[in-house]
Amino acid sequence: MSGILDGKRILITGVLMESSIAFHAAKVAQEQGAEVILTAFPRPTLTERIARKLPKPAKVIELDVTNTEHLDRLEGLVRDELGSLDGVVHSIGFAPQDALGGNFLNTPFESVATAMHVSAFSLKSLAMACKPLMNDGGSIVGLTFDAQFAWPQYDWMGPAKAALEATSRYLARDLGKDDIRCNLVSAGPLKSMAAKSIPGFTELADVWNTRSPLSWDMEDPEPAGRGIVALLSDFFPKTTGEIIHVDGGVHMMGA
Numbered sequence: 001m002s003g004i005l006d007g008k009r010i011l012i013t014g015v016l017m018e019s020s021i022a023f024h025a026a027k028v029a030q031e032q033g034a035e036v037i038l039t040a041f042p043r044p045t046l047t048e049r050i051a052r053k054l055p056k057p058a059k060v061i062e063l064d065v066t067n068t069e070h071l072d073r074l075e076g077l078v079r080d081e082l083g084s085l086d087g088v089v090h091s092i093g094f095a096p097q098d099a100l101g102g103n104f105l106n107t108p109f110e111s112v113a114t115a116m117h118v119s120a121f122s123l124k125s126l127a128m129a130c131k132p133l134m135n136d137g138g139s140i141v142g143l144t145f146d147a148q149f150a151w152p153q154y155d156w157m158g159p160a161k162a163a164l165e166a167t168s169r170y171l172a173r174d175l176g177k178d179d180i181r182c183n184l185v186s187a188g189p190l191k192s193m194a195a196k197s198i199p200g201f202t203e204l205a206d207v208w209n210t211r212s213p214l215s216w217d218m219e220d221p222e223p224a225g226r227g228i229v230a231l232l233s234d235f236f237p238k239t240t241g242e243i244i245h246v247d248g249g250v251h252m253m254g255a
């Protein structure tokens with residue numbers, strides 16, 4: 001059976017638990033014919049354990065996206081394993097506890113800087129670490145949570161996502177000449193580890209129960225995974241710097 005990622009080699013960051021959006025991106029990517037390599041943070045053993053639940057085996061490489069040594073050695077490790085890449089998934093986000101949950105006005109800059117480094121600047125770091133592997137062009141896909149709005153509890157992750165969205169557009173601008181696309185999936189709320197670390201996440205997520213035109217299941221990351229795979233495929237060949245909402249339609253509701 002043919003799939004929309006047949007013959008493609010894809011690097012996927014962010015597989016931590018089965019609830020990770022990246023796990024579902026990896027699962028759908030393999031089902032659609034891709035060869036997948038995973039990166040792991042904080043420990044490869046955790047990701048290796050979860051990777052066993054994927055349809056096919058996937059090699060795991062350690063990558064703290066703020067660690068320049070890890071970034072520098074990534075190209076060689078991926079080249080030894082796959083030779084080259086056609087796609088990269090950035091599914092990484094983190095903010096310290098004092099940057100979340102209603103502390104917006106008092107968060108120290110150090111915590112804001114960490115959120116920005118891990119959640120936004122890292123898209124550029126990852127793209128540049130992988131660029132030498134994408135000689136025939138490629139597709140980079142990241143994950144955002146709609147940064148047009150001020151959400152309850154989300155606090156400094158909001159500006160970090162706004163920075164991620166802008167970074168994606170600038171990468172799209174600068175990598176277009178190499179036929180590398182850069183797009184984001186803007187997902188609705190999902191009960192992952194990252195979400196559970198946001199105090200009061202349910203207050204935020206409740207918006208979806210009342211405003212989503214399509215029914216929204218916070219326990220089902222597969223629609224986001226499918227959106228990612230669509231953007232990795234050849235079916236969006238002239239789309240870059242775009243944000244595709246996989247949020248049940250909440251983004252366009254007025255009231």
Ligand SMILES: NC(=O)c1ccc[n+]([C@@H]2O[C@H](COP(=O)([O-])OP(=O)(O)OC[C@H]3O[C@@H](n4cnc5c(N)ncnc54)[C@H](O)[C@@H]3O)[C@@H](O)[C@H]2O)c1
Pocket residue numbers: 013014015016017019020021022040041042063064065066090091092093094118143144145186187188189190191192193194195
């Ligand atoms: N869960 C949601 O409601 C939701 C909604 C929209 C967007 N997102 C975004 O989706 C992405 C994935 O999150 P998730 O919900 O699957 O949660 P998750 O906790 O499963 O994934 C977050 C990942 O970030 C990784 N990470 C954190 N610091 C890192 C570092 N220094 N280096 C490398 N990796 C690091 C973690 O290892 C983890 O795998 C994030 O960008 C998140 O902001 C999540």
